[in-house]
Amino acid sequence: MTATSPTSVLSGYRVIELASERCALAGKLMADMGAEVIVVEPPEGCKTRSWEPFADDVADLENSLHWWHYNTSKKSVALDLETDSGARQFRSLIMTADVVIEAEPLGRLEALALGWEQFGELNSQLIWTSITHHGRDGSDPPATDLTLLAEGGPAWSCGYDDHEIPPVRGGGNQAFHTACHYAVPSILAALMWREDSGKGQLIDVSLLNSSNATTEFATLWWLNGERQVERQTGRHALPTMTEWTQIQCADGRWFNTGVPPRNKREFQALRSWIEELDLTDECSAYEILKLGDQFERIGLLELDEDPLAGEVFQAGRDAIEFLGQHLKAYDLFVGLQQRGMACGIVYSPDEMIVDPHFVERGFPEEVFYESRNATHIHPGAPYRFSKTPWSTIRAPRLGEHQALLEDLA
Amino acid sequence: MTDQTSQALNKIRICDFTGQLAGAGATKILAAFGAEVIRVEDPVQRGKWDILRGVPPWVGDARGLEAGGAFNNHNAGKLGVTLNLRDARAKELLRELVAVSDAVTENFAAGVMDRLGFGYEDLRQIREDIVYVSNNGFGATGPYTAFKSWGPIAQAVSGLTYTSGLPDLPPAGWGYSFMDHTGGYYMATAVLMALLHRRRTGEGQWVDLACIEAAGTLNGVATLEATVNQRPMRRQGMPNSNRSQSPRMAPHGIWPTKGHDNWIAIAVRDDQEWKVLSEIIGETWSGEDRWAHLETRLDDEDELEDLLRTWTVNQNRQELAQELVDAGVPAAPVLKPQERIESDPRTSELWVTVDHTEVGQSKVEGLPVRMSETPWSVTRGAACLGEHNQYVFGELLGLGNAEIETLTEEGVI
Numbered sequence: 001m002t003a004t005s006p007t008s009v010l011s012g013y014r015v016i017e018l019a020s021e022r023c024a025l026a027g028k029l030m031a032d033m034g035a036e037v038i039v040v041e042p043p044e045g046c047k048t049r050s051w052e053p054f055a056d057d058v059a060d061l062e063n064s065l066h067w068w069h070y071n072t073s074k075k076s077v078a079l080d081l082e083t084d085s086g087a088r089q090f091r092s093l094i095m096t097a098d099v100v101i102e103a104e105p106l107g108r109l110e111a112l113a114l115g116w117e118q119f120g121e122l123n124s125q126l127i128w129t130s131i132t133h134h135g136r137d138g139s140d141p142p143a144t145d146l147t148l149l150a151e152g153g154p155a156w157s158c159g160y161d162d163h164e165i166p167p168v169r170g171g172g173n174q175a176f177h178t179a180c181h182y183a184v185p186s187i188l189a190a191l192m193w194r195e196d197s198g199k200g201q202l203i204d205v206s207l208l209n210s211s212n213a214t215t216e217f218a219t220l221w222w223l224n225g226e227r228q229v230e231r232q233t234g235r236h237a238l239p240t241m242t243e244w245t246q247i248q249c250a251d252g253r254w255f256n257t258g259v260p261p262r263n264k265r266e267f268q269a270l271r272s273w274i275e276e277l278d279l280t281d282e283c284s285a286y287e288i289l290k291l292g293d294q295f296e297r298i299g300l301l302e303l304d305e306d307p308l309a310g311e312v313f314q315a316g317r318d319a320i321e322f323l324g325q326h327l328k329a330y331d332l333f334v335g336l337q338q339r340g341m342a343c344g345i346v347y348s349p350d351e352m353i354v355d356p357h358f359v360e361r362g363f364p365e366e367v368f369y370e371s372r373n374a375t376h377i378h379p380g381a382p383y384r385f386s387k388t389p390w391s392t393i394r395a396p397r398l399g400e401h402q403a404l405l406e407d408l409a
Numbered sequence: 410m411t412d413q414t415s416q417a418l419n420k421i422r423i424c425d426f427t428g429q430l431a432g433a434g435a436t437k438i439l440a441a442f443g444a445e446v447i448r449v450e451d452p453v454q455r456g457k458w459d460i461l462r463g464v465p466p467w468v469g470d471a472r473g474l475e476a477g478g479a480f481n482n483h484n485a486g487k488l489g490v491t492l493n494l495r496d497a498r499a500k501e502l503l504r505e506l507v508a509v510s511d512a513v514t515e516n517f518a519a520g521v522m523d524r525l526g527f528g529y530e531d532l533r534q535i536r537e538d539i540v541y542v543s544n545n546g547f548g549a550t551g552p553y554t555a556f557k558s559w560g561p562i563a564q565a566v567s568g569l570t571y572t573s574g575l576p577d578l579p580p581a582g583w584g585y586s587f588m589d590h591t592g593g594y595y596m597a598t599a600v601l602m603a604l605l606h607r608r609r610t611g612e613g614q615w616v617d618l619a620c621i622e623a624a625g626t627l628n629g630v631a632t633l634e635a636t637v638n639q640r641p642m643r644r645q646g647m648p649n650s651n652r653s654q655s656p657r658m659a660p661h662g663i664w665p666t667k668g669h670d671n672w673i674a675i676a677v678r679d680d681q682e683w684k685v686l687s688e689i690i691g692e693t694w695s696g697e698d699r700w701a702h703l704e705t706r707l708d709d710e711d712e713l714e715d716l717l718r719t720w721t722v723n724q725n726r727q728e729l730a731q732e733l734v735d736a737g738v739p740a741a742p743v744l745k746p747q748e749r750i751e752s753d754p755r756t757s758e759l760w761v762t763v764d765h766t767e768v769g770q771s772k773v774e775g776l777p778v779r780m781s782e783t784p785w786s787v788t789r790g791a792a793c794l795g796e797h798n799q800y801v802f803g804e805l806l807g808l809g810n811a812e813i814e815t816l817t818e819e820g821v822i
Contacts, residue, residue, distance in 0.1 A: 029598070
């Protein structure tokens with residue numbers, strides 16, 4: 001360990017990551033917060049280096065955007081663990097490590113005498129993190145993000161009102177992400193404990209259970225009442241079908257109407273906005289909205305007992321749909337939010353990153369690529385620390401930090 | 410007064426204002442790791458700022474303020490106190506609580522803590538090295554700071570909703586608040602990072618977590634496609650999140666099988682796996698040369714998917730998934746809640762039984778992690794409103810019984 005720098009949360013910690021799409025995010029989250037994360041690749045490079053898309057569509061080990069995204073701020077060494085010299089160098093490296101993160105096929109490292117069983121006793125401070133399908137003592141079925149989200153629960157809840165359409169996998173490799181989202185706090189808790197005890201430990205993260213622990217009401221309705229949720233277009237899967245919350249605006253973009261207007265202030269705000277737009281004659285809900293003045297708040301009780309409450313409530317939803325037919329999604333989003341109503345434009349990820357709010361907050365992260373003499377925008381920090389900010393440098397070239405191994409020898 | 414000693418965070422105390430899932434989910438993890446999490450609720454609103462308190466799904470036959478199943482799940486293992494912060498005496502008690510806490514956590518709308526007089530600068534006056542983590546949709550700075558958010562809105566604005574869907578259909582989105590779960594994971598991570606930094610340097614800090622930014626990091630490859638290759642995601646045929654663009658695989662998707670709303674997910678990673686699948690299908694079309702190579706499977710992916718569908722629809726999803734997995738091809742049935750919770754032995758250690766003071770025993774989610782030296786522990790259900798006032802204000806802060814009684818009668822706690 002090197003001396004602790006006050007400007008970076010994890011500086012001084014050395015993390016060895018065995019390159020894999022399953023654990024890459026865990027390493028990135030630690031590297032961008034200052035840990036020295038050394039990703040160990042096979043001599044031919046991590047297989048994700050050959051995954052599309054490539055920068056400028058040029059297939060090359062150094063061009064995969066998957067590699068670029070998941071391996072920022074890391075160092076790379078190339079090692080063939082199947083050879084004596086590679087295994088020896090790997091052992092030396094692990095002896096200097098605080099944390100290991102791996103998602104290797106079960107039994108592979110043990111067969112090479114390079115697993116936790118070998119190192120746990122030699123380096124008693126080591127925190128060894130395995131991300132496995134469903135535990136180190138389980139089996140290791142062939143699996144991808146898709147199959148994990150299918151058997152882990154999320155896919156059951158995602159899709160459309162029409163159940164002839166298949167359930168949908170949420171995009172972005174979230175099954176792997178979720179396991180990493182459990183791995184990192186577990187590692188941090190283990191580091192906290194090690195500060196006092198001086199001891200490392202073994203952390204075993206289940207991909208399958210990570211998804212199982214991340215389904216919200218699908219699990220909660222089963223554990224509490226044995227009711228099965230049903231998937232619904234663009235909104236929560238629930239035991240009963242609910243009203244739409246997603247509309248298409250005048251510019252064709254989709255929009256999440258969020259929490260429907262429920263009180264006098266909101267009904268008044270909708271009315272005056274329709275007046276400002278000079279659309280009162282065209283809006284059939286406008287007259288009913290006036291009756292909203294009678295309601296401080298329309299709750300479930302009022303909806304149950306007062307037919308007028310139901311009409312006004314529906315008029316609020318209709319008014320938002322009407323406004324969507326006349327406005328661009330962005331204008332509806334900002335206009336409703338400025339009037340105190342929670343809602344959201346459905347951005348694509350690349351549209352979100354150029355939205356003025358997130359730009360002003362500094363979310364887009366400029367990363368310099370010297371070989372291209374260019375700066376590219378990456379998604380930035382998921383959180384901003386006042387004293388120890390996130391910082392990102394480009395992902396390493398294959399074996400770029402091979403000299404590290406010579407230092408060990 | 411933690412669930413168990415000898416855990417990773419057993420010296421840590423959190424003064425916790427979080428609620429819902431995005432905040433409460435974070436401090437549940439910290440409590441499971443052994444931190445003493447003291448959840449502060451408003452006695453006037455009877456804790457109903459947290460919209461999950463006292464709403465269905467209910468725990469067993471119980472009903473009412475303490476019987477919300479989601480609330481019980483997200484707050485398992487924590488302590489609960491009440492403080493009416495409209496009263497100066499309650500504010501003084503909160504100052505005393507902060508002084509003996511390591512971290513303050515909250516997921517109010519931006520600015521609420523400042524208005525209460527407990528923003529970061531105020532907290533620092535009480536305890537110089539305090540860790541303060543705030544979590545809301547749009548964050549504490551920027552033009553949308555006052556905008557409101559919850560899970561589905563965070564998902565919409567961040568791109569998560571857009572990237573979950575099929576071509577020529579509206580976004581399917583996530584059928585639940587994925588980003589409340591995940592915002593909670595980032596919040597737990599932020600608290601632990603800041604505590605670790607303090608442990609090593611003595612320095613506290615404020616973490617401003619905007620849930621939508623955390624969500625905006627979760628589609629990084631699609632974002633780089635636009636920023637590096639100027640290829641926006643909003644284009645013909647996209648999104649199609651049941652297919653795989655990175656890496657390219659085909660077939661890759663979810664297909665109908667025998668029975669009502671029964672589906673199987675299959676991912677063919679390479680030509681060898683296609684050969685295995687094509688032999689299991691065993692039909693004339695599946696053996697055709699044109700499907701033998703990834704490039705041609707991708708060229709006519711729609712046709713291939715139609716052909717596959719006509720075959721899967723007569724299969725049993727469990728049996729087919731097992732056959733494919735045994736042959737080395739990634740496949741899995743789309744499991745329904747009952748199947749994965751009650752019938753999948755691989756998940757059994759995730760569901761744990763907790764004891765709730767008022768509503769008795771119930772099952773909640775544990776953590777999908779094993780730690781060899783400091784295992785997590787979740788044994789106690791959510792705290793009843795003000796359940797631990799006596800312990801916190803009496804034992805911890807030193808108030809006498811008479812004083813606690815008076816404060817209770819006068820609605821301060």
